[in-house]
Amino acid sequence: MSSVTPAIESEENSDALPDQTLIHIEKLNAWYGDFQAIHDLSLEIPKHKVTAFIGPSGCGKSTLLKWINRMNDVVPGARAKGRLAISGDASNDHAEINVLDPGLDVVGLRRKVGIVFQKPNPFPKSIYDNVAFGPRLHMKTSKSELDELVEWSLQKAAVWDEVKDRLHGPALGLSGGQQQRLCIARAIAVGPEVLLMDEPCSALDPSSTLAIEDLIFELRTQYTIVIVTHNMQQASRCSDKTAFFFEGKLIEAGPTEQLFTRPQQKQTDDYVRGKFG
Numbered sequence: 001m002s003s004v005t006p007a008i009e010s011e012e013n014s015d016a017l018p019d020q021t022l023i024h025i026e027k028l029n030a031w032y033g034d035f036q037a038i039h040d041l042s043l044e045i046p047k048h049k050v051t052a053f054i055g056p057s058g059c060g061k062s063t064l065l066k067w068i069n070r071m072n073d074v075v076p077g078a079r080a081k082g083r084l085a086i087s088g089d090a091s092n093d094h095a096e097i098n099v100l101d102p103g104l105d106v107v108g109l110r111r112k113v114g115i116v117f118q119k120p121n122p123f124p125k126s127i128y129d130n131v132a133f134g135p136r137l138h139m140k141t142s143k144s145e146l147d148e149l150v151e152w153s154l155q156k157a158a159v160w161d162e163v164k165d166r167l168h169g170p171a172l173g174l175s176g177g178q179q180q181r182l183c184i185a186r187a188i189a190v191g192p193e194v195l196l197m198d199e200p201c202s203a204l205d206p207s208s209t210l211a212i213e214d215l216i217f218e219l220r221t222q223y224t225i226v227i228v229t230h231n232m233q234q235a236s237r238c239s240d241k242t243a244f245f246f247e248g249k250l251i252e253a254g255p256t257e258q259l260f261t262r263p264q265q266k267q268t269d270d271y272v273r274g275k276f277g
């Protein structure tokens with residue numbers, strides 16, 4: 001493996017590891033203009049696990065997700081207060097990141113915290129150029145190192161076998177499920193620690209959805225993953241921890257199996273049983 005291939009600390013079974021918090025959210029409040037979308041929210045997001053955000057439409061799931069890599073910076077009138085921090089990591093050579101620090105290098109943050117959206121959004125370029133885009137922007141790589149990194153990323157995103165013979169063909173010629181895996185390859189090519197996924201399967205058919213869910217579960221040995229989903233089965237299939245939101249507040253968070261089978265709050269129970277939302 002060359003020096004450009006993103007460093008992977010450990011590929012051991014993350015189930016065997018005790019929870020270690022990577023993202024610390026404390027008393028977070030967020031607004032769009034005068035409207036408060038998040039109220040006093042505290043949540044710990046464990047390292048190398050999948051955390052699912054669930055809750056009815058408009059409860060603040062995407063708002064919280066988008067503060068984690070400051071995507072909300074581009075929304076006029078969006079602001080947030082409270083603590084949102086990413087633990088320091090000696091192997092990745094960074095001290096604790098205070099995400100809401102107005103002076104933060106947001107481009108650097110987004111290298112560490114990648115995002116995959118609802119609808120696959122490859123660039124109208126070749127498959128190769130989609131994955132090479134970030135590394136070309138951020139890293140000094142030779143042609144052979146770039147080739148290696150593109151292959152590595154496509155392998156990790158479980159799409160290499162399907163695209164290896166058409167790397168210079170158009171990304172937009174791929175199926176929806178392949179495009180979404182390409183977008184995941186593009187996100188991991190710059191070596192993030194965290195992958196945010198905002199309903200990544202909502203535009204996909206059931207078999208592509210299962211492929212992405214399997215991939216999410218695989219990737220968590222190396223990345224910390226946060227997924228917003230409306231699909232209860234998806235949350236229970238591929239997450240370790242689930243957080244239930246309602247009207248901008250965190251109602252309950254805990255191990256996924258516990259939250260779905262023995263929720264502590266009636267609102268959670270009603271929601272997971274499909275009584276509302």
Ligand SMILES: Nc1ncnc2c1ncn2[C@@H]1O[C@H](COP(=O)(O)OP(=O)(O)OP(=O)(O)O)[C@@H](O)[C@H]1O
Nearest residue numbers: 032035037055056057058059060061062063064075
């Ligand atoms: N750009 C914006 N400007 C103003 N209000 C917004 C904006 N984006 C979201 N909101 C409001 O903030 C609240 C939370 O929205 P958010 O998108 O975070 O909810 P969500 O739980 O992700 O919903 P969904 O499941 O429908 O995606 C909603 O009332 C929404 O209308």
